[in-house]
Amino acid sequence: MIYKRRSIRSFSDEEVSDSLIEEIIKDASHAPSWQNSQPWHVYVAKEGVLERIKAAYKNATKNNLPSEPDLTTPHRADRSELSLANIEHWGDSVKSAIGDEGTSDPEFQEARANLYHAPAIAFLTASNKASEFTLFDLGSFGQTLMLSAASWGVGTIPAYSLVKYPDILKKELLIPDNQELVVGIAMGYPDDSKLNCIKTDRTSVDNILNIRK
């Protein structure tokens, strides 16, 4: 499943049933966490609520509203050389799958602007006083969620672009003020768009592993 999962950026119209979403979230809740604190909450947007979020995001983008995610975004200058090389390599993977324009490709942009046309989006939240270890817990939860979904044939993408307007999400999803948006994970059944042909690889294990004896 680890090798089968990959980010899906274009979904068919087929719904993901509430019962399957419950099953996937139950699997995800078996992720490890600090003192088993299970510091995550999940808000899944579907149907009318999701349509309103999509419309509000489009409007925000049209009006050049600056994106203000609750979490800080990484600065390029703080990246390691290896990370920068990996990011560049990712750009090449995108180009070879969808064309020379890469992420500027109109289809890529359209998909992002429409929240990948996902029929369901799971938004993960934590206390707004969360420590960095709590964010580790939510990362484990998110990966377990995505692997469980893949085992059911449900495609996913975790995306910053889904949480760039937290105020819209808090209003539509009735998220209390003491919680912050960590990430959105779009869910649905993959269609046959070229956007789903982006195949990423990984740097050699030699570049990341240090075994000391």
Ligand SMILES: Cc1cc2nc3c(=O)[nH]c(=O)nc-3n(C[C@H](O)[C@H](O)[C@H](O)COP(=O)(O)O)c2cc1C
């Ligand atoms: C925290 C996080 C945020 C991401 N945000 C975006 C995003 O905004 N747009 C996007 O196209 N992909 C986004 N991705 C997906 C990554 O590009 C993708 O996971 C990476 O290229 C590896 O590809 P794979 O998921 O297909 O294995 C995000 C991934 C993570 C973990």
